[in-house]
Amino acid sequence: MMRTADEVKATLETAKLKQEELMPTVHCMSFSESITSGDYCLLELNDVLCKHLESGKSLVIKGDKDEHAVLCSEDKTYDVKIADTSNLLIIIPDCKTPDQLSDDQSIQSLVHTQIYGLANNYWELRKCRPKMKKLKKLLMENPYEGPDSIKEKASEGLKYTIEDLLNRIQASERELMDHLHVIHACKIEGYWRIPDFDYEMKLLNHITQLVDSESWSFSKVPLKVCLEELGILEPKEMIEHCLDCYGNRYTDEAGEIYFALNEDKVCRAIAQMLLQNVVKFNLSEFQEVWQQSVPEGMTTRRDQLKGLALMDLRSRPETIFLLKVEDLSEDTVERFTSLFTLRQKWTEADISPYIQDLCGEKQTIGALLTKYARCSMQNGVKVYNSRRPVS
């Protein structure tokens, strides 16, 4: 059934095309015998993923039955969906394009080319935020309360290795590791654990008390002495972990490791500690107690509370309550609905910390608000409310 040079020539004549105006190579295409039987598909990539595959690296598509599938490289996550094309896509293995062919007319060549497959859809990717909420949820099933806790001693509770987590979370390894760092998780005996918040405060308190008694500067807390003095009270790894969570590690010229405690992070944690057991706190009382509770020498500021607590400046007295952005829905529409249910109208300054993480790549808060909220003026101030009725 293969075409001959004469047949090709005859076809050209019928079509009234002149060989002299054409390049000397013709591809005679036919459908391969296995064209209808292959289990193949097309995956649309970008330059980064293409290079990734060319270097021999793998990708993985993952999702539970109730989740949308995502594709993960070693450091990025993408939503996957099947896109239909109205045109027919023909997959051809051995087809050269003009830049790869000679136009030497004396070398007429006929290339029999087999079509590998046909497609009218492909897998389309769109970069997305990795689905991280599940991570904290899994680790909070069994928070670490220190080696002396009854639970730890009895070895009760679920524990997850990094592999276990990768098999359950729709995120790439790099994104997973980054988020573990953000939520203060640490590796204990091969398992990733999140310290119970009260335990974490206990560790922080040991450290700040030591800083005070030694009269160290907050920006020069020596690791060695901390481990020596506090290692008797708590595991050294946990002391060091707490320093890493609340400070920046550096080495001086003598090669000694120090930490610069982060005032904002310390003050913020103490605010959480104060707010977590109350429904609301009288704002001015809170500010007083808060300042008194932080290590001497540190200054509390309202902007340290972004994404952690919300102030109600319209109530009398003014109040403050805990509202952690990480406790809110990962879904954009759901997030906006719950925020507008909580409070009907928001200024941009108030709502920004609670929607910042929803912004897509290159998407601004302004664009997000335009899309999901309605703007109006109230007392000369721009406020945002829900686009749809909220009960």
Next chain:
Amino acid sequence: MVQVLICSAGEGVPPEWVLMELQGEIESRENKPLPGCVMGDLHYTKEGIPVLIIGHHILYGKIVRLEKPFAVLVKHTDTHQADDVVEMGEGTPSTCYLVRALIKKKIIFKTRPKPIITNVPKKV
């Protein structure tokens, strides 16, 4: 969690294939099954314009470098080797796709096909 691994088919860089894009559908004459059938002749003009002759049609197209390349994925069937069965998650075997080829350019035919008139039947 269901996991589908996408990995390279073997040693080295996957080969580069080409995509051809046509409007409409392809049908074979007399409804013969497609496998083994001839599809058409692909020529290039001296200026590098692709010319496709399918049946009684000529199509003129162009070569486009894809902004978003494609990977041709082939489902990996189990063989006898133990390490070919990919196990992940809670011990359940998952699917594996191999990257058979990468596609970085396509030949697209957007213009309406021109019919080739072979003869004009004489009226009886």
